[in-house]
Amino acid sequence: MCSHRPACPTADHPDRDAARVVAAHPEQGWSLLCNGTVVFDDTGELLPGGEIIPPHRPVVTTMPSRGRLAVAA
Template identity: 55%
Template sequence: MCQHETDCPPAGSADRQAAVVVASYPGQGWALLCNGVLVFEDTGMVLPDGRCLAPTGRG
């Protein structure tokens, strides 16, 4: 799915959030990564296969 010079991590990998943001809607609180992951700023993420992941701790 990724067409960047250095491939972004796939949606199934532990570092999936290191992928490049292709669409960002900060007013709505979400971003789409090039690996198909939807990241929500306060409620975790949704993977391309529909699985939802809880937010991880910050700090």
């Protein structure tokens, strides 16, 4: 699907989210990338072959001893 240069990462590449957005629907919570991947606001993905990638948001917790937030990917 990608026709620009340099070409975007393919849908099976680990960096597939770096592809350009070709259709954005923020009111519905999803965007279509030029490599055919549909990305959702919750960080889940639907690959062109039908594979589902579950949401992979960072986990935010509070450090009890300091009351600060810690982020783990």
